[in-house]
Amino acid sequence: MLFERLQKPSHRTLLIALVIPWLSAPLFAETDSKEAGKKSEVLIAELAEDESVEDVEHSAPLQRDGQKEKAPKPKTSRGGAGVDTPSSASRKVAPNIDLKEVAPPPEAQTSAPPETDADAAESEVMATEALAEPEPQPEIREGKVFTLLDNDVMPGTSTRLAWTPGIQIAGLSQTTPVLVVNGINAGPTLCLTGAIHGDELNGIEIIRQTMYDLNPEKLSGTVVGVPIVNLPGFQQGSRYLPDRRDLNRHFPGSPDGSLADRIAHSLFENVIRKCDMLVDIHTGSLKRTNLPQLRADMNNPDVAEFTRGFDRMAVVHSTGSAGMLRTAAVEAGIRTVTLEAGESHRIQQHQISAGVNSLTSLMERQGMISRMFVWGDPEPVYYDSDWIRADHGGILFSEIELGANVSEGEILGYVSDPITNAQHPIRSTSDGRVIGMAVDQVVMAGFAAYHIGTEAEVPGE
Numbered sequence: 001m002l003f004e005r006l007q008k009p010s011h012r013t014l015l016i017a018l019v020i021p022w023l024s025a026p027l028f029a030e031t032d033s034k035e036a037g038k039k040s041e042v043l044i045a046e047l048a049e050d051e052s053v054e055d056v057e058h059s060a061p062l063q064r065d066g067q068k069e070k071a072p073k074p075k076t077s078r079g080g081a082g083v084d085t086p087s088s089a090s091r092k093v094a095p096n097i098d099l100k101e102v103a104p105p106p107e108a109q110t111s112a113p114p115e116t117d118a119d120a121a122e123s124e125v126m127a128t129e130a131l132a133e134p135e136p137q138p139e140i141r142e143g144k145v146f147t148l149l150d151n152d153v154m155p156g157t158s159t160r161l162a163w164t165p166g167i168q169i170a171g172l173s174q175t176t177p178v179l180v181v182n183g184i185n186a187g188p189t190l191c192l193t194g195a196i197h198g199d200e201l202n203g204i205e206i207i208r209q210t211m212y213d214l215n216p217e218k219l220s221g222t223v224v225g226v227p228i229v230n231l232p233g234f235q236q237g238s239r240y241l242p243d244r245r246d247l248n249r250h251f252p253g254s255p256d257g258s259l260a261d262r263i264a265h266s267l268f269e270n271v272i273r274k275c276d277m278l279v280d281i282h283t284g285s286l287k288r289t290n291l292p293q294l295r296a297d298m299n300n301p302d303v304a305e306f307t308r309g310f311d312r313m314a315v316v317h318s319t320g321s322a323g324m325l326r327t328a329a330v331e332a333g334i335r336t337v338t339l340e341a342g343e344s345h346r347i348q349q350h351q352i353s354a355g356v357n358s359l360t361s362l363m364e365r366q367g368m369i370s371r372m373f374v375w376g377d378p379e380p381v382y383y384d385s386d387w388i389r390a391d392h393g394g395i396l397f398s399e400i401e402l403g404a405n406v407s408e409g410e411i412l413g414y415v416s417d418p419i420t421n422a423q424h425p426i427r428s429t430s431d432g433r434v435i436g437m438a439v440d441q442v443v444m445a446g447f448a449a450y451h452i453g454t455e456a457e458v459p460g461e
Helices: 117-132 202-212 231-236 259-270 301-309 325-331 349-365
Strands: 034-036 146-148 151-153 157-163 176-182 185-193 220-226 277-282 288-296 314-317 335-343 372-374 381-389 394-398 411-416 423-427 432-438 448-455
Touching (some): 185 349, 202 277, 277 325, 277 349, 288 349, 335 349, 349 372
Parallel strands (some): 034 372, 185 220
Antiparallel strands (some): 176 220, 288 432, 381 448, 394 411, 411 423
């Protein structure tokens, strides 16, 4: 698919494009739309928050109608320059590119040779001609110009931009790619973020497949994708930033705080505040895996309604913790959920397909795309959960699989002592479903091995 270039770049335009080769693989084919299937009722529930396992946070109880008035959304601006960007006077039109095409590697920039008298005369002639024949301005069609990172992305175009938090050595700084598809028609703005923890790979591929399958000529609204937020952590294969901080505990950040605070602040002000909706994609922490699920604050009516757009995704009620991107974005009036899928350090196609399917259903539900989409059976909401821990050290051998329904007292696995040959069973403490679990590995006493979720009951029954 080739897109028509709306404006011919001048020789002074700087193209910013950081190329990641595997971000440019073939895309899924697009089909015509027809909404089908039954959309599920979301059951209100509550569940303990456990993103890092080691530090379990409990959600606030569910707020019933009349208990708490809905807080007014703070007014946010989606236009203008961000904190780390130049003033709006220097904005430029982003180049229209086909995201499906493999981009060339960025060329090294070299300083220009000293200008001679002949060069100066030629430059003066060119300047005179430029004044006499101004370049044609791009046509603005039915959609809206989307301004991000000091670039104007025209309706019906897609582009690659670059975000930098400005925290590295200036001569060695690297930019983080930001993909933008701005639809031909007006609509909401959806933001997708991945790899806030640098070792969580499934979200990167979920965003790549979703973004590269979009046709701006058939899109209503705008989709912004940041596949790798924590670029230093990704390059080191680490969950954390170089200062050993967890970036997802520092939002919305501050401009003069720690390294994590500054990165969080730059991303939040320059990208996140420009969006109406946000899906922050994660996986289980080290050597743990999560069933594809949404973490959402079901006390917030807008967020609860937002979860209805995700096909075949279990919903886990969690108010979130201070410093999480999800928490900060909801407080800023942006409908936000966390999408958990799989385990870290791995690319898992089954989990990726589940994520792409749910994002496609979300965009279809929001009226951003029009496709033939068949909804699956509704998934439950889990209002309570419990991490079952090993009581002995040894090697963990699981007897059940992720997503299995279990009964109270059922054996989930064994911890085997390789020296004494003792076998210690781990049993479920309740009826429910395995929504997260550790992979087989060496464990010590107290290790969180199985996450059991309990299904919500219909209110009033």
